[in-house]
Amino acid sequence: MKKALAILCSSVMIFGSVSFGVSAEVNEDVSGSITIWEHNYSFEESLKSVIDGFQALYPNVEVDYEIKDGDQYYTLLQTALQGGDGPDLFWTNGTPTTHMASYIENNYLADLTDVVDFSVFSDAALEMSLIDGKYWSVPWLTMDTRTCYYNKTLFEENGWAVPTTFSEFEALLETIKEAGIIPISLSDTTWNLLFMYEPLLSAYDVEYTKGLSDYTSKIDDQPARDCMKLMLDWADKGYYGENWLGVADWNAQLLAFTTGNAAMYINGSWDASTIAENNPDLDYGAFAIPAEDGTTGLVGTPANGFSINAATENMDAAVAFANYCASLDAQTIWVQSQGAVSASPDIEAATDIAKEISEGGKGNIYRSWQNVLANYSSTGNATTVWENDFAKVFSGDMSVDDFMDELAAEMQ
Amino acid sequence: MKKNRNYLLFISPAFILYTIFVILPILYVFYLGFTDWAGVGEMHFVGLKNFITIFTDPRFAPEFRNALKNNLKYLLCVWFVITPFQYFIAYMFFIKIPAYKYIKFMVFLPYVISSTIVSFFAMLVFDPNIGFLNNILSTLGMKKGAWFGDVNWSFKLLILIIIWQSAGSGIMIFYSNFISTSKDVMDASRVDGCTEWQRFIYILFPLSLPSCASIISMSTIWALAIFDYPFILGGSKGGVSGSLDFVNIVFYRYTFGSGLNAKSDLGFGSSICVVMFVVMFIITYLQSRILKRFEYDT
Numbered sequence: 001m002k003k004a005l006a007i008l009c010s011s012v013m014i015f016g017s018v019s020f021g022v023s024a025e026v027n028e029d030v031s032g033s034i035t036i037w038e039h040n041y042s043f044e045e046s047l048k049s050v051i052d053g054f055q056a057l058y059p060n061v062e063v064d065y066e067i068k069d070g071d072q073y074y075t076l077l078q079t080a081l082q083g084g085d086g087p088d089l090f091w092t093n094g095t096p097t098t099h100m101a102s103y104i105e106n107n108y109l110a111d112l113t114d115v116v117d118f119s120v121f122s123d124a125a126l127e128m129s130l131i132d133g134k135y136w137s138v139p140w141l142t143m144d145t146r147t148c149y150y151n152k153t154l155f156e157e158n159g160w161a162v163p164t165t166f167s168e169f170e171a172l173l174e175t176i177k178e179a180g181i182i183p184i185s186l187s188d189t190t191w192n193l194l195f196m197y198e199p200l201l202s203a204y205d206v207e208y209t210k211g212l213s214d215y216t217s218k219i220d221d222q223p224a225r226d227c228m229k230l231m232l233d234w235a236d237k238g239y240y241g242e243n244w245l246g247v248a249d250w251n252a253q254l255l256a257f258t259t260g261n262a263a264m265y266i267n268g269s270w271d272a273s274t275i276a277e278n279n280p281d282l283d284y285g286a287f288a289i290p291a292e293d294g295t296t297g298l299v300g301t302p303a304n305g306f307s308i309n310a311a312t313e314n315m316d317a318a319v320a321f322a323n324y325c326a327s328l329d330a331q332t333i334w335v336q337s338q339g340a341v342s343a344s345p346d347i348e349a350a351t352d353i354a355k356e357i358s359e360g361g362k363g364n365i366y367r368s369w370q371n372v373l374a375n376y377s378s379t380g381n382a383t384t385v386w387e388n389d390f391a392k393v394f395s396g397d398m399s400v401d402d403f404m405d406e407l408a409a410e411m412q
Numbered sequence: 413m414k415k416n417r418n419y420l421l422f423i424s425p426a427f428i429l430y431t432i433f434v435i436l437p438i439l440y441v442f443y444l445g446f447t448d449w450a451g452v453g454e455m456h457f458v459g460l461k462n463f464i465t466i467f468t469d470p471r472f473a474p475e476f477r478n479a480l481k482n483n484l485k486y487l488l489c490v491w492f493v494i495t496p497f498q499y500f501i502a503y504m505f506f507i508k509i510p511a512y513k514y515i516k517f518m519v520f521l522p523y524v525i526s527s528t529i530v531s532f533f534a535m536l537v538f539d540p541n542i543g544f545l546n547n548i549l550s551t552l553g554m555k556k557g558a559w560f561g562d563v564n565w566s567f568k569l570l571i572l573i574i575i576w577q578s579a580g581s582g583i584m585i586f587y588s589n590f591i592s593t594s595k596d597v598m599d600a601s602r603v604d605g606c607t608e609w610q611r612f613i614y615i616l617f618p619l620s621l622p623s624c625a626s627i628i629s630m631s632t633i634w635a636l637a638i639f640d641y642p643f644i645l646g647g648s649k650g651g652v653s654g655s656l657d658f659v660n661i662v663f664y665r666y667t668f669g670s671g672l673n674a675k676s677d678l679g680f681g682s683s684i685c686v687v688m689f690v691v692m693f694i695i696t697y698l699q700s701r702i703l704k705r706f707e708y709d710t
Binding site: 103261 | 450451452453471534535538539540541542546556557558559560561562645646647649652653654668672675676
């Protein structure tokens with residue numbers, strides 16, 4: 001499905017831009033070859049489409065790409081950069097992790113501030129790229145948000161309705177459990193716990209979550225503690241299944257939902273197409289967990305994209321590619337071929353589920369709780385502490401208060 | 413008289429290659445252990461700071477001790493559970509238990525399956541929600557388990573899976589050793605009226621001691637360097653409550669993850685390697701002193 005979307009999107013864009021000269025002219029002055037590194041196969045088709053679009057405008061530039069899938073991505077990248085064999089362009093997480101900052105510190109990244117046209121991006125979208133007042137990467141306008149996926153068939157068969165208040169949501173969990181079905185599929189792994197905690201927190205206390213945007217809400221304020229305790233209560237009540245601690249990873253967590261063993265699955269919007277690929281027959285939808293007054297919102301940010309290796313031997317072609325990525329054409333190809341939620345009003349989401357996720361937020365966008373850790377840590381270690389200990393709270397090795405106190409000690 | 417040094421020409425290629433690809437990297441890791449190198453950027457000499465951190469840091473030291481404890485626990489399992497099991501099964505094949513050819517094939521078959529596939533099998537069996545073990549238990553009206561999410565089970569299941577997947581190689585070595593026993597000796601023992609038990613105690617067992625020594629030596633090193641199965645089954649965090657955490661996983665987590673200070677830390681990772689090298693050296697040295705007694709001239 002993703003492949004078909006990618007081909008369709010790129011064909012339309014290439015045809016549009018080349019045949020009618022809509023957005024750019026063909027440039028034959030820039031030549032040579034560049035190599036790009038991506039970190040996950042789920043982006044391969046989109047990347048191929050973007051490269052096709054780029055090469056329609058820059059026919060003399062040869063573009064190769066390599067997907068370095070798995071946990072070794074940064075290790076391989078770091079080794080390559082250190083050895084002077086780094087790719088011309090490569091993906092990083094941007095500001096949420098420390099890799100990009102570390103590469104800047106060691107002069108591995110080219111400053112894109114004055115060489116790339118960032119006009120299609122909002123300030124929020126550029127946050128991922130901004131360090132010390134300069135832009136170091138080109139973001140993607142896919143909205144990386146969290147949502148609650150639900151099995152429509154199970155809901156219809158059992159007469160369950162999508163909740164409109166937080167109390168209804170909590171009551172629904174009990175109802176589903178009584179029906180002998182796992183209400184929410186979850187695993188005791190750091191990021192997957194986070195992707196449930198953040199949207200839950202945004203519904204649990206809207207004002208607190210809004211305060212995260214300017215750090216008037218602190219990381220360990222009472223609502224953050226209480227919401228985490230609520231998640232633990234739900235674990236005790238069996239809302240994630242009686243033995244959920246044994247769910248090894250994201251794959252197993254996802255399978256419990258796609259096989260119909262769990263009624264809901266709270267995770268990233270980027271999982272939408274994976275769910276469809278995992279079980280094409282699954283009839284599923286998505287909703288944002290509502291606050292008690294019915295308010296809903298989306299927690300998240302646009303995604304980060306490619307940076308340019310400062311040591312590239314073909315800076316002109318690399319900059320041309322980065323500029324193409326920053327164009328509305330490339331962004332549209334990427335967002336639509338990913339089947340992702342759009343972070344731009346100028347780009348329409350290509351799939352029904354992406355539209356459903358987007359509409360579920362009713363226009364409210366909240367800052368991620370974890371993003372605050374990365375941006376307001378006085379020691380720079382808050383993310384590390386969180387990454388090390390978050391899962392320990394849920395396996396009972398650490399109390400919520402000890403964990404929050406530990407985090408607070410690392411924050412401004 | 414001039415000494416003939418032509419032999420140097422024969423050993424120098426291997427010596428040079430071995431030095432470049434084995435000795436120098438080991439020395440370099442020792443050197444890195446005394447630096448704060450992140451893998452990129454400048455490298456600073458920090459003396460014994462990394463080693464002091466390993467044993468005293470309030471966040472890291474308990475994790476390291478727990479991982480080392482798991483390594484030693486696993487080592488004991490290798491010595492007292494896995495190797496005796498391999499030996500016993502090999503002997504069963506040697507005395508030709510019914511359907512031993514079929515069983516031999518079945519026992520060795522999992523050895524050719526990659527550890528990634530094994531972990532997928534493990535999920536299909538042990539996952540609490542979609543695994544068929546819980547489905548069977550549920551059908552029988554029995555209590556379902558969290559398996560790898562239960563600290564009382566996770567380590568035992570790891571051992572079980574390792575036995576299932578990799579016991580075949582040791583079994584084959586023992587079995588080869590048994591069948592290579594001189595036919596004359598075995599025939600003579602039968603003529604002399606030896607019982608099966610006597611043949612085992614006085615002939616097969618003594619003759620198999622060298623292969624025992626080899627397998628125990630290799631398994632010990634493997635046990636202290638284990639990474640793939642616990643990583644795949646328990647993740648980079650070392651499973652629930654660190655029940656599947658081993659030193660190599662800790663090394664991986666702190667070297668290439670966000671480390672102690674929110675960045676990759678090859679210097680600190682190297683110091684973990686040095687400590688583990690010392691631990692392995694001591695254990696294998698003591699072990700080799702004991703196993704030396706098993707050796708004999710053929």
